[in-house]
Amino acid sequence: MAEAAIRAGCRAYFGYPITPQNEILEYMAAHMPTAGGAFIQAESEVAAINMCYGASAAGVRTMTSSSSPGISLKMEGISYLAAADLPCVIINVARGGPGLGNIAPAQGDYFQATKGGGHGDYRMIVLGPATIAEAIELVMLAFDLADKYRTPVMVLSDGMLGQMMEPVAFADPVDPTSLLDKSWALTGAEGRGPNAITSFAMDPKDLSQINRNRQTRYQQIEKNEVRCRETETSDATIIVVAHGTVARIARTAIKMARSQGIKLGLLQPITLWPFPSAPLRTLASGVSTVLTVEMSAGQMVEDVRLAVADRADTPFYGELGGLVPTPQDILREVKRNVSQH
Amino acid sequence: MSANTENMVRVFERPRSLTDAQFSYCPGCHHGIVARIIAQTIDELGIQDRTIIVAPVGCSVSMYEWFRCDGIQASHGRACAVATGIKRVNPDLIVFTYQGDGDLAAIGTAESIHAANRGENITVIFINNQIYGMTGGQMAPTTLIGQWATSCPDGRNARLAGYPIRFAEMIAQLDAPVYVTRQALYDQKRIMAASRAIKKAFQCQIEGKGYSLVEILTNCPTNWRMSPVETNSHLMNKVINTFPLGDLVDRG
Numbered sequence: 269m270a271e272a273a274i275r276a277g278c279r280a281y282f283g284y285p286i287t288p289q290n291e292i293l294e295y296m297a298a299h300m301p302t303a304g305g306a307f308i309q310a311e312s313e314v315a316a317i318n319m320c321y322g323a324s325a326a327g328v329r330t331m332t333s334s335s336s337p338g339i340s341l342k343m344e345g346i347s348y349l350a351a352a353d354l355p356c357v358i359i360n361v362a363r364g365g366p367g368l369g370n371i372a373p374a375q376g377d378y379f380q381a382t383k384g385g386g387h388g389d390y391r392m393i394v395l396g397p398a399t400i401a402e403a404i405e406l407v408m409l410a411f412d413l414a415d416k417y418r419t420p421v422m423v424l425s426d427g428m429l430g431q432m433m434e435p436v437a438f439a440d441p442v443d444p445t446s447l448l449d450k451s452w453a454l455t456g457a458e459g460r461g462p463n464a465i466t467s468f469a470m471d472p473k474d475l476s477q478i479n480r481n482r483q484t485r486y487q488q489i490e491k492n493e494v495r496c497r498e499t500e501t502s503d504a505t506i507i508v509v510a511h512g513t514v515a516r517i518a519r520t521a522i523k524m525a526r527s528q529g530i531k532l533g534l535l536q537p538i539t540l541w542p543f544p545s546a547p548l549r550t551l552a553s554g555v556s557t558v559l560t561v562e563m564s565a566g567q568m569v570e571d572v573r574l575a576v577a578d579r580a581d582t583p584f585y586g587e588l589g590g591l592v593p594t595p596q597d598i599l600r601e602v603k604r605n606v607s608q609h
Numbered sequence: 610m611s612a613n614t615e616n617m618v619r620v621f622e623r624p625r626s627l628t629d630a631q632f633s634y635c636p637g638c639h640h641g642i643v644a645r646i647i648a649q650t651i652d653e654l655g656i657q658d659r660t661i662i663v664a665p666v667g668c669s670v671s672m673y674e675w676f677r678c679d680g681i682q683a684s685h686g687r688a689c690a691v692a693t694g695i696k697r698v699n700p701d702l703i704v705f706t707y708q709g710d711g712d713l714a715a716i717g718t719a720e721s722i723h724a725a726n727r728g729e730n731i732t733v734i735f736i737n738n739q740i741y742g743m744t745g746g747q748m749a750p751t752t753l754i755g756q757w758a759t760s761c762p763d764g765r766n767a768r769l770a771g772y773p774i775r776f777a778e779m780i781a782q783l784d785a786p787v788y789v790t791r792q793a794l795y796d797q798k799r800i801m802a803a804s805r806a807i808k809k810a811f812q813c814q815i816e817g818k819g820y821s822l823v824e825i826l827t828n829c830p831t832n833w834r835m836s837p838v839e840t841n842s843h844l845m846n847k848v849i850n851t852f853p854l855g856d857l858v859d860r861g
Contacts (some may be wrong), residue, residue, distance in 0.1 A: 279698065280694065280697065280698050282694065306694075306697035306698050307696075308693065308697065308727075310723075311719050311720065311722075311723035312719055314687065314690075314719075314720075315687070315690040315719065315723065316690075318683065318684065318687035318690035318691050318694065319690050319691070319693050319694035319697075320679070320694060320718065321683070321684075321687075321690075321691050321694060322663075322691035322692060322693060322694025322695040322696075323694035323695065323697065323698045324694070325681050325691075325694075325695060326661075326694070326695045326698045326699045326702070327698075327699075328698040328699075330698075337754065344684055344784070345684065345687075348684045352682075358702075364724075397852075417818050426709070454679040454680075454681060454695060454702070455679070455699065455702075456658050456659035456660070456661070456678075456679060456701075456702055457657065457658055457677060457678055457679050458658035458659065459658070460679055461671065461677075462673070462676065462677055462679050462680065463679045463680075463681075464673045464679070464680050464681070465681040465682070466664075466671070466680075466681065466682040467682060467684075468670055468682050468831075469672060470671075518733075581826050
């Protein structure tokens with residue numbers, strides 16, 4: 269993911285050590301200087317996200333990464349990035365929580381990532397990779413979306429992906445100098461009026477207008493950027509909805525189910541926000557059951573139920589505290605729900 | 610008698626780096642003097658077109674509107690981290706933060722110390738008025754022992770609230786900073802000295818020498834509940850006993 273970021277033209281990385289994402293920090297320490305970029309091991313996650321705020325304001329593609337407790341600390345900064353319309357990529361290699369929790373893979377940060385987390389009326393694009401290949405593809409996409417919509421973008425990964433090795437093919441690197449044409453950036457008021465980057469608007473009428481304009485941009489994102497991956501859905505009678513690592517495990521469960529005559533399919537949301545409600549709604553009309561599987565007590569399932577409404581049953585199966593469901597676990601839950609029909 | 614303006618020499622004018630916008634400070638507040646000194650310094654050093662203002666949360670939250678320079682508003686306490694991010698990706702820019710005692714020495718202690726410790730090539734202007742002005746007069750980390758504030762209505766009690774933090778002295782303990790000084794504005798002589806200190810701090814950055822901090826003892830007539838004249842006497846007779854003036858580090 270760190271290499272993908274550098275190839276995407278990222279030239280400023282600021283982070284703080286936390287397991288299980290130290291590899292990103294260490295890779296950036298080794299490779300960002302040779303790429304001609306800025307690297308700092310910051311004094312805290314709070315400082316790191318605010319360094320990103322500064323570097324992004326100066327017009328450079330910027331990234332930070334952390335894991336769940338550290339992401340909580342970054343939430344203030346993410347709210348300010350959103351409010352100041354600054355692009356930035358944030359990787360969360362999520363772990364078990366709440367609190368210190370543990371360092372095992374978990375998906376309990378879904379609400380925090382997709383429903384706010386920081387204060388105020390903002391949205392953040394959230395991308396959920398299930399494999400390393402997807403992760404590098406989505407990291408590169410994250411930089412493009414961040415610049416296009418001038419918004420922070422989170423790649424919500426987990427401790428499984430963060431500690432895994434897989435062969436991947438990288439895309440060609442982007443020339444960072446081709447990305448610097450940002451007329452709003454702080455480059456010095458030479459031959460032009462001053463640029464100001466701020467999240468502050470004292471007059472409620474002003475703030476209301478600024479927020480409405482931003483909401484219009486969010487509507488554009490919802491219209492243009494919804495992404496999901498369907499597996500074996502064309503003839504499915506039951507659908508699993510799962511993101512990230514669980515989606516990968518569910519693909520194995522599909523093979524097992526189909527060998528036993530159960531027509532199981534998968535919808536993997538790639539954009540967790542904007543959530544792929546429309547494709548899911550279409551699928552749900554043709555099946556009896558939409559089973560949501562998460563490594564949490566049930567967070568994404570709320571978006572699933574909003575999308576599906578009464579078109580199908582919407583049971584939930586979750587593992588908590590850093591436990592990872594096996595394909596057998598998912599198949600067991602599928603069978604339990606099929607047998608009820 | 611008609612004035613012959615042709616032969617007149619202009620000896621005082623609004624610094625070119627200031628816009629026509631009015632400052633939003635209370636009457637008698639020293640903030641305005643500092644803003645003017647900074648603008649004059651920017652003019653004298655010819656750096657208006659490459660200076661970036663990092664504005665804090667507090668009375669100076671929108672100070673970027675008063676300067677013909679690019680500016681950014683930082684979240685409370687994080688100005689030094691924001692300045693670090695800007696400076697590291699574009700070292701040709703002249704980046705300064707302008708922070709109050711709450712911003713720099715309470716909520717932003719970590720960011721302030723570590724930027725200094727890394728020797729970031731930035732300039733920090735630290736406004737120490739011993740109180741939270743914008744929020745209505747609460748105790749600051751620099752509030753004097755016995756000083757009244759809305760959140761220490763019986764005066765600051767060291768046993769409950771500790772002692773005023775001498776931040777410049779703390780920064781002076783570090784190896785990296787090149788210029789650390791404490792100045793005041795309570796009379797003309799001090800204003801001239803503060804002007805020289807601010808200019809020197811910016812020069813350190815222009816010459817690539819590294820981190821500088823100019824702490825300035827200022828007033829808050831509104832929340833100290835004193836007249837502006839009384840605040841100057843208070844600074845001269847009392848505040849400087851806790852916060853002695855002068856250079857603490859000069860490796861410039």
